[in-house]
Amino acid sequence: MKKIVLVYSGGLDTSVCIPLVREEYGFDHVITVTVDVGQPEEDIRQAEERARRLGAEHYTIDAKQLFVEYFCWPAVRANGDYEGYPLSTSIARPLIALKAVEKARELGATAFGHGCTGKGNDQFRIEYILRTLMPEAEIIAPMREGRRLPDGRREPWTRSEEIDYANAHGLDIPQTKERIWSVDENLWGRSIEGGRLEEPDYAPPEEIFKWTRGPGNCLPTPQTITIEFEQGVPVALDGQRLDPVSLVTTLNRIAGQHGVGRIDIMEDRMLGLKVRENYECPAAVTLLTAHRALEALVCTQGELKFKAMVDREWGELAYKGLWFDPLKEDLEAFIARVQERVNGVVHLRLFQGTASVIGRNSPNALYSADLASFDSKTFDQSESLGIVKTHGLQSRMYFHLRQSGR
Amino acid sequence: MKKIVLVYSGGLDTSVCIPLVREEYGFDHVITVTVDVGQPEEDIRQAEERARRLGAEHYTIDAKQLFVEYFCWPAVRANGDYEGYPLSTSIARPLIALKAVEKARELGATAFGHGCTGKGNDQFRIEYILRTLMPEAEIIAPMREGRRLPDGRREPWTRSEEIDYANAHGLDIPQTKERIWSVDENLWGRSIEGGRLEEPDYAPPEEIFKWTRGPGNCLPTPQTITIEFEQGVPVALDGQRLDPVSLVTTLNRIAGQHGVGRIDIMEDRMLGLKVRENYECPAAVTLLTAHRALEALVCTQGELKFKAMVDREWGELAYKGLWFDPLKEDLEAFIARVQERVNGVVHLRLFQGTASVIGRNSPNALYSADLASFDSKTFDQSESLGIVKTHGLQSRMYFHLRQSGR
Amino acid sequence: MKKIVLVYSGGLDTSVCIPLVREEYGFDHVITVTVDVGQPEEDIRQAEERARRLGAEHYTIDAKQLFVEYFCWPAVRANGDYEGYPLSTSIARPLIALKAVEKARELGATAFGHGCTGKGNDQFRIEYILRTLMPEAEIIAPMREGRRLPDGRREPWTRSEEIDYANAHGLDIPQTKERIWSVDENLWGRSIEGGRLEEPDYAPPEEIFKWTRGPGNCLPTPQTITIEFEQGVPVALDGQRLDPVSLVTTLNRIAGQHGVGRIDIMEDRMLGLKVRENYECPAAVTLLTAHRALEALVCTQGELKFKAMVDREWGELAYKGLWFDPLKEDLEAFIARVQERVNGVVHLRLFQGTASVIGRNSPNALYSADLASFDSKTFDQSESLGIVKTHGLQSRMYFHLRQSGR
Amino acid sequence: MKKIVLVYSGGLDTSVCIPLVREEYGFDHVITVTVDVGQPEEDIRQAEERARRLGAEHYTIDAKQLFVEYFCWPAVRANGDYEGYPLSTSIARPLIALKAVEKARELGATAFGHGCTGKGNDQFRIEYILRTLMPEAEIIAPMREGRRLPDGRREPWTRSEEIDYANAHGLDIPQTKERIWSVDENLWGRSIEGGRLEEPDYAPPEEIFKWTRGPGNCLPTPQTITIEFEQGVPVALDGQRLDPVSLVTTLNRIAGQHGVGRIDIMEDRMLGLKVRENYECPAAVTLLTAHRALEALVCTQGELKFKAMVDREWGELAYKGLWFDPLKEDLEAFIARVQERVNGVVHLRLFQGTASVIGRNSPNALYSADLASFDSKTFDQSESLGIVKTHGLQSRMYFHLRQSGR
Incomplete structure (x- = not known):
């Protein structure tokens, strides 16, 4: 019995992989693993349904809390960003792969399949985790390898071919034209890409957004909220302590009603392609x-x-999916030291697409009435004369030399 | 005849300096120089009026175009920012000091006076320029030195004492209570600080803003604008080429009506104090x-x-007023090379406090239909296998060692 | 007539490629190009001889002066180093590839061959240049692809198989056991690698070195030399202006006699392997x-x-062979600005493996008697009190808070 | 009883301070504290003798072990360097000040005196610690304030005046001409500065060196030593575990005999002066x-x-004496994480001024026979084709655009 764990979203690509790994790669026992990191309920149900129809042994694993605590919160502490995008898809991939490994260990599988193509970032993120945690495992990527032609060559699958193939194996997917865009969704964010959306100069249509209201459609009055942090981790909203998942879910709803959180950037993918992305x-x-x-x-x-600089480097490693990289751990040691003091509350006004900070307060503030007076005791304005006189000393020496023709 | 050039804003502090440099520092010829970098007309008129009353030889110098072309445009190319604040006051100071030096050279003065106190940033910026361009000049800072007491000691001036002193010398300033906040304004920005505004947790009242409409008060419909850049410099708005001053002035008006441009940050001043700032x-x-x-x-x-990193360093040097620093010139050489390719247009939607990019286009884009096809010719998806396999190689070696207990 | 330009060193690997590209890749016209960047005369003669025997149209191109002026001098200005190694092999590769392209254009060839394997760095450096300058060209790497087995699969060539194959095509190479190490040599450096030399803990035997005398064998008395720089470029040795090639050649000889220039490091190759290297x-x-x-x-x-930081980045790009990268050009603009002032002389003592600076002098020094006196005029020791008092202000606030339990 | 703790070296400057703080600053109880961080025995005895003669209550505090363990070892882990100089004087100052504070607390003193002038770095380092640990304490710096003239003004002390003043208070110091250079010495290094030594182009005379043999005078045969590290800290020499102080002392002797450790640099002092330094x-x-x-x-x-970058930043903070800076602690958290793996041995050859690494070995090496084979299993040379093809993709796009005139 050759067993394979398939990292499974329930979408067309990964569904096609179920019969493919049987027919072309010789696995007779296909285990599909769908990891719930906050994607829509219907996606999870569709995965379960399709896996059943295609005869796979299916598991849905609820990893929402793990995701927020061990992936989103570290991202907050590192101001987790890549080129203007709050890392979301990228930080869910390692967790998904990690859960697939756990399941493989539990069930004695030593092969993995995934539905990533060869152009994107996810193949890197998922395979890095698989190779790190189970270096000996076999990894199959049927979409990347392409459809086998009668003469043995391979070429990329078309959507239409995938639908035919899937239907021939028991699904019932209508032949529609090419999907216009593809969506990835987890608790921390929603990405919409593909088609014309990849063009730098195409204004994204309103319909691609699902979590955020657009201009003219937001709640009509500003809302002030207060977020409390302990050691750099959000713990309460408007004075009420919430568990991590509730805090994120609630805030997605509230801030989304005010249109907060749309991101439109040019993004440099790992292979060097520049693509326009909407989040x-x-x-x-x-x-x-x-x-x-x-x-x-x-x-x-x-x-x-x-x-x-630390945050930028962290963001780059996280974007690349290098979740266990030693440099990432080193950076996190730095970050953890800083976060010990990141305690307090921040007041924000949510309104019409913007979350504006209007106040902040911390027991660890390097500002306080105490310190201000401490300062006036130790500082006599006339003493700044020496400071001013030495300001830019070398810079002035340089200018002086230049003026004298050197 | 001992001549002094006084860097003059027409405000209370600098006005007090006019009689002070005569009475306490022995200058019998006071030349006041007010440099117009876009501050309100009434400030300039007030400066002229007060200088006349106090018997100074007054000059107003229009430096608006110089300011935009040689100070704001370089700031754009360097994404000129300091801790979240688009450098404005800081980049006007060098120009003001520079114009004071020109006037001093023209009129044969070798001493300068300014009204800065000993706590702020401006003393550094202004004196750096004066010392750089006229290292031999004498520099007088009466506000920093403080009011001379009968016993020879000095203490900081109070506002009330300043008003009395000014009125005793011919001005007619009503005794009002302490000014609540102080404003600095030029074409590139408006800063409002002081009083309760310095507290991190005090929500700034709507009345401090003059250029931007507040929430609930912005224009009711979104406005899409197009900005064209040549070599990183803005040259046209909505297809119409504008001279630098007009472009900035127009955009201040348009974007201000949509509430764009409010900044609220904690700022680290040069002496190490952390202060809340509104811009x-x-x-x-x-x-x-x-x-x-x-x-x-x-x-x-x-x-x-x-x-x-280059931009961050540039921003820090500009914040410190080190306008002629050789490192600043080195960074600008780097920046200039990059900007050769920063040509094209950007479309933004202004609405309710936000300027959102909705499209961008450039002949120098590292994205294009051409390049995309060039890419597909050279890239076969299955070739990414090797890339994926080597991804994080050292990182995985590390993990492997760690797992084996080392 | 299918023409191919073969980047040719005359060594075994590239010699094997001559018949291979004929027999397996269908090129009937093989043009071999050997670029002289300072490798030993006998290597160049051997290349000519072997190319002739194998029936290739051969060209030797003298690029020594170009190499020093346009590759080594920029490296000096950028303190060109990668992990402790003065970039040498890496900066010669782009030039070699560039000359191959020139020859291909001249002769109307649109295909290139090279002898690099798939494990090293040189494949990246050479192909980057080829793909950049002639994106449409075909590139053949027979050593990387491996020997074709009867069943169509490929496996790496062994040295013995290569010798047999070469001899069967007219060379007369004796079957010796595996070469112990491999050497790459150009005017800027000599690298010795392979075999046990790759082990981190194997003390390299004295016999691998050719340019530098070892401990106990150096000239017995110290030698003081003076190097003059103009804009960061070395122009004279001991007061005598020398052309670039002579300056480097002379200095290699002199400093080598004193044992200067041995480098022994762990190096991170581009694919992520860490290897011990001797230079x-x-x-x-x-x-x-x-x-x-x-x-x-x-x-x-x-x-x-x-x-x-600029230099480190430059070194990394140069190591990767990205000679035309826009970031490299940007960094060079920064560097060029700095180098305008890097004029003057440096005195060094060469002795027993070390080049010690014992003096330096420049018209652009930010040190001089003039400036020292300028400084004493403007600086009164007691004025440093204010500077000292504000030193570490935030740092002390932090400590104060921590002490009070926050 | 007004008590003061004087940070005391026993040199002329600090000795003059003993009577001065009595006569001019009104302290009637002077406590001198000499902290032994490895300076010469005779300096310590001289301090004791002079303090006695001048009527101070004297303490010698042996801090050698603390110094190595808590100051030198962290410097090793951070590769502690400032502009090419292994931080030595700078990392001893905080410890000296710290011990002075401990003594002051013990004896109930709330004032400190030191002998630093206003031009150097040590005033910053010492006062930072004093102000951090006892913000309320009074700090007196008589040398910086200068000699009081009859008219109340102050001017810098001359050496001759200091000698006269000291002798008048009971010392017996011969009037010699200006000392040629000044020396600072602790276990980690010896600095020699001042006089002509500050000139960039003055070859330092052999006589200034005391710990290292010069060219022609070193031991005639190379010596190979082995240093073992645990978590980045040196723990054994040639296989023998040594306590920290012995390890440093022994190595100073051994390496010094081979002339290792001379440093000759231009150093940027904290006030912006560039000075030539010998260590x-x-x-x-x-x-x-x-x-x-x-x-x-x-x-x-x-x-x-x-x-x-982390190390460079650490070095800068250490140079400035900001020993308790939160950023320094953050950087050390990063460093500590890395050092967990810095275990193993390094073999060096000491000879004629150079310490050359000739081998290294670690259980944590990212190189090993195991890993090499792990690598060959996962890497097929032909798979590097894809990596090579995507190498420099954006860079080539850029070039392509530039060629086409954009």
Whole structure:
């Protein structure tokens, strides 16, 4: 019995893989694993239904809490961003792969399949985790390898061919024209890409958005909310402590009603392609905005400058899916030290697409009435004369030399 | 005849300096220089009026075009920002000081006076320029030195004492209570600070804003604008080429009506104090947003990452007023090379406080139909297998060692 | 007539490629191009001889001066280093590929062959240039593809198989056991790698070195030399202006006699493998040491700190062979600005493996008697009180808070 | 009884301070504290003797072990360097100040005196610690304030005046001409500065060195040593575990005999002055060389690149004496994480001024026979084709656009 664990979303690509790994790769026992990181209920039900129809042994694994606690919260602490996008799809992939490995270990499988193509980022993220945790496992990527032609060559699958193939194996998918765009959704964000959306200069149509209201459609009055952080982690909303999943879910709803969280960027994919991407991530944008504002209150200027580099590097590693990279762990040690002081509350006004910080307060603020007076005791304005006189000393030497023709 | 050039705003502090440099510092010829970088007309008229009354030889110098071309445009190219604030006050100071030096040279003065206190940033910026361009000049800062007491000691001036002193010398300023906040304004931005506004947790009252409409008060419908850049410099708005000053002025008006450009941050001042600051800078925020979007289209991933560090360093030097620093020139050489390709248009939607990029287009885009096809010719999906297999190689070695207990 | 230009060193691998591209890839006209960047005369003669025997149309192109002026000198200005190794092999590859392209254009060839395997760095460097300059060209890498077995599969060539194959096509190479190590040599450095030398803990035997004398064998007395730089480029040795090639050649000889320039590092190759590498590069080490010392004299502290990052990035791009990368050009614009001031002389003592700077002098020094006195005029020691008092202000606030239990 | 703790070296400057703080600053109880961080025995005895003669209550505090364990070892882990100088004087100052504070607390003193002038770095380092740990304490710096003239003004003390003043208070110091240079010495290094030594182009005379033999005078045969590290800390020499102080002392002797550890740089002082500095630090140079080599073996490429920035920042903070800065603590958290794997041995050859790494070995090496085979299993050379084809993709797009005139 050759067993394979298929990382399974229930979409067309991964569904096609079920019969494919049987027919072309010789696996007679296909285990499908769908990891629930907050995608729509209907996607999960569709996965269960299709897996059943295609004769796979199916598992749905609820990883929502793990996802928020161990993936989203670290992202908050690192102001997790890649080129302007709050890392969402990218930080869910490692968890999905990790759960697939757990299931494979439990069921004694030593092969994995996934539905990623060869152009995108997800193949890197998923296979990195698989190879790290089970270096000996076989990995099959039928969509990347392409459809086998009679002469042995392979070429990319077309959507129409995939539908025919799936239907021939028991699904009942209507032949529609090419799907216009593809969506990936988890608790931390929703990405919409593909088709004309990839063009830099195509204004995205309103219909691609599901979580955020558009201009002219937001709630008509501003809403002020308060987020409390402990050690850089959001713990309460408007004074009420919430478990991680509820906090994110609630905030997605509230901020989304005010249109907060739309992101429209040019993104550099891992293979070097530049693609236009649209995201909506109301909770993520709101929490990252608040977190940054709190850091600006409790960190020294030197820390803020250096942590910007640390965060950027963290974001790049997370984008690449290198979840167990030693540098990532080193950066997180730095971040953890800083976050010890990132305690307090931030007040934001949500309105018409913007989450604006209007106040922040922390027991660890490097600002306070105490300190201000401490400062006036130790600082006599006339003493700044020496500071001013030495300001830019080398810079002035340089200018002086240049003026004298050197 | 001991001549002094006084960097003059027409405000209370600098007005007090006119009689002070005569009585306490022995200058019998006071030349006041007010540099117009876009502050309100009435401020300029007030400066002229007060200088006349106090018997100074007054000059108003229109530097608006110089300011935009040689200070704001370089700031755009460097995405000029300091801790979230589009550098405005800080980049006007060097120009003001520079014009004071020109006037001093013209009139044969070798001493300068200014009204800065010893706590702020402006003393650094202004004196750096004066010391750089006229290292031999004497510099007088009466507000920083404080009021001389009968016993020879000095203490900070109170507002009330300043008013009495000014009135005793011919002005007619009513005794009002302490001014609640202080404003600095130029074409590139407006800062409002002081009083309760310095507290991190005090929501700024609507009345401090003058250039931007507040929530609930913005224009009711979104407005789409197009900005064209040549070599990183904005040259046209909605297809119409505008001279630099008009472009900024127009955009301040348009974006301000949509509430774009309010900034509320904790800022680390040069002496190490953390202070809450409020800014409004509609044109700056809009242009910087557009410029960043265009760079994301034409720069490689490596350039974007490295330029972020270059820009941050530039911003820090500009904040400190080190306008002639050799490192600033080096960074600008880097920036100039990048900007050669920052050509094209950006479309933004202004609405309810936000300037959202909705499209971008450039002849230098690292994205195009041509290139996409060029790419498909050279890339066969199955070839990504090797890339995926080597992804995170060292990272996986590390994990493997760690698992084996090392 | 299918023409191919073969990047040809005359070694076994590239020699095997001559008949291979004929027999397996269908090229009937093989053009071999050997680019002289300072490798041993006998290598060049061997290449000519073997190409003739194997029936190729051969060209030897003298690129030594181009190499020093346009590849080594920029490396000096960028303190060109990768993980402790003065970039040498890596900066010669682009030039070699470039010359191959020129020859292909001249002769109307549109295909290239090279002898790189699939494990190393050179395939990246050479193909990057080929693909950049002639994106439409076909590229053949027979060693990377491996030997075709009767069943169509391929496997890596063994040295013995290569010798048999070469001899069968007219060469007369004796069957010896596996070559112990492989050498790459150009004017800027000599690398010795392979076999046990790749082990981190194997002390390299004295016999691998050819340019540098070992401990106990160096010239018995110290030698002081003076190097003069103009705009960061070495122009004279001991007061005598030398053309670029002579300067490097002379310095390789002199510094080599004193044992200067041996480098022994762990190096991270492009595919992620860590390998131990041995280099000898007397001129490069001496010139880079001198150049750094001169920069330390003429650059501000801020420039030195930032240029270290610029140089590191430059080194990484050069190591990867990305010679036409836009970021490399941007960094070079920064570097060029700095180098305008890198003029002057550096005195070094060469002795027993070390090039020690013992003096430096520059018209652009940010140190001089003039400036020292300028400084004493403007600086009164007691004025440093204010500077000292504000030193570490935020840092002390932090400590204060921590002490009070927050 | 007004008590003051004087940070006391026993040199002329600090000795003059003893009577001065009595006569001019009104302290009637002077406590002198000399902290032994490895300076010469005779300096310590001289301090005791002079303090006695001048009537101070004297304490010598042996802090050698603390110094190595809590100051030098962290410096090793951070590759502690500032502009090419292994931080030595700078990392001893905080400990000296810290011990002074402990003594003051013990004896109930709330004032401190020190002998630093206003031009150097030490005033910053010492006062930062004093102000951090006892913000309320009074700090007196008589040398910085200068000698009081009859008219109340102050001017810098001359050496001759200091000698006269000291002798008038009971010392017996002969009037010699200006000391040629000044020396600071602790276990980690010895600095020699001042006089002509500050000139960039003055070859330092052999006589300034005390710990290291010069060219022509070193031991005649190479010596190979082995240093073992645990978590980045040196624990054994040639297989023998040594306590921290013995390890450093022994290595200073051994490496010094081979002339290892001379440093000659241009250094940017904290006030912006560039000064030529000479150091000798045999143990520090040897250990830092070994430590770097071990890191190169166990860290990923990404870690090495990023840690270089972390280390540089650490070095800058340490140079400034900001020992309790939160950023320093954050950086140390990063460093600590990396150092967990910095275990193993490094073999070095000491000879004629150079410590050359000739081998390194670690259980945490990202190189091993195991891993090499792991690699060959997962890597088929022909798979690198895809990697090579995507190498520099954006860079080639850029070039393509540029060629087409954009």
